[in-house]
Amino acid sequence: MAQQADITVFDGASTPVAHILKPVDNKVLKDGTRLAIWRENLASLPSEAQVRAELRQRELPSGVVETRFRVVFPVMESIGSQNAAGYTAAPKVAYEDADEWVKYSHRRATPTSRAISSQALRNVMNNVSTTVAPVGTGVLKDAFIDQFMPT
16 A cells, blocks of 8 residues: 555646646545545645546445546636726636546456456557556556555
């Protein structure tokens, strides 16, 4: 089980930007769901306008383990101009783009079977049509394949 650490993620911009997500919280919710949260920590932006990620894991009544990873990219509104008194309003979040990966693992699943289905999804998402090495490290490998949440 890994310590909750920074996550560096590159966005999909034409000139990719590295976003460093810092650990914010790690707790167990009342329903038993394990939750780990990360967020960027940029001094120039309010907290609500920063990239964030959540990792959740819970056991469903059927015994199936549900693991979810969600990343959210807030988009700031554009500031038009100042009013007659020279006041310019502070920018706000206009909307958020979010993506989520959900994995359902049967109680009889093995790390190998979980790794095979996860790698297949990665390959489809990345349009990979050749043999590639499976992902062998990282917080999502720990959670989705080994079912270890960060501490």
